[in-house]
Amino acid sequence: MLRNVTRTFGRRLRVNPRKRVRYGTTHFGYEQVDEEEKESRVHQVFSSVARNYNLMNDVMSAGVHRLWKDEFVRRLAPTSDATFLDVAGGTGDIAFRILQYQKLEQEKNRSRSDSVKPRITVCDINHEMLAEGARISIDRGYSSGISWICGDAEKLPVCDNSVDAYTIAFGIRNVTHLDKALQEAFRVLTDGGRFMCLEFSHMTNAMLERLYDVYSFEVIPIFGEIFARDRQSYEYLVESIRMFPAQEEFADMIRNAGFSCIRYENFSSGIVAIHSGFKLQAPLA
Ligand SMILES: C[S@@+](CC[C@H](N)C(=O)[O-])C[C@H]1O[C@@H](n2cnc3c(N)ncnc32)[C@H](O)[C@@H]1O
16 A cells, blocks of 8 residues: 555656746745745745644654754754854744753753843744744743744844854755855854754655655645644645755755855754754855
């Protein structure tokens, strides 16, 4: 039975969805749409999923997204004296982890936990996602540590050279022009500032990839329908993952935006990858 499913499914995937798009158009999942249309379609997706976003993340990944995010923040190792901008920060999952990490570090070092005011800004294009995040932050007692701002990753409402770390988790594949978002990341970072991105990526194990495809295309939309009453948004999410550049290609894009010391690390056989780089205006000696 599994063989039949993968065979049918393989046929569907053999149509290379990453084919070039016409000028002025872009991808929305596997659909080709006008560039202006993509932003509003992405907006609709996240407005629709905002209330169930955290529940669906747990359902779809069996909770593993929490481990990926924990690892991401551990790699970031956020110190209390730095400023952070979490772009496409949605309901605040990364921001909460940064605060939690800083709190634990302060406790370990026996410093007073309120000695340094956290400086974290969450920026997202969608009000509903931000509102859900702000609500959760009050429930968790984090309301004073985070600023929530509405803005587009391609035109950040943030000053040049003003943040020490720019993070983006599961957000960058939704922007229309990846290159513009990366240039904006470079612009807002201070000299020596760090760019870090956690995103779905491309699997490194062909056997597992087949199973992952079946799960993604056949099971996740059903979960979307059951738990969020929204199959289409979850079809888009799955397709958008397949349209995102592979690890090396994305690393090149980060390099082209001006970043140095670019690295990436795969997790769960490449289901996700963490890319990082630094803004270094003077070359390393
Ligand atoms: C999958 S969610 C990720 C949320 C959060 N970072 C997390 O890891 O849970 C993607 C987020 O990207 C936001 N987004 C999409 N396009 C954006 C853009 N152009 N600029 C800023 N945020 C955007 C959506 O509104 C949504 O909140």
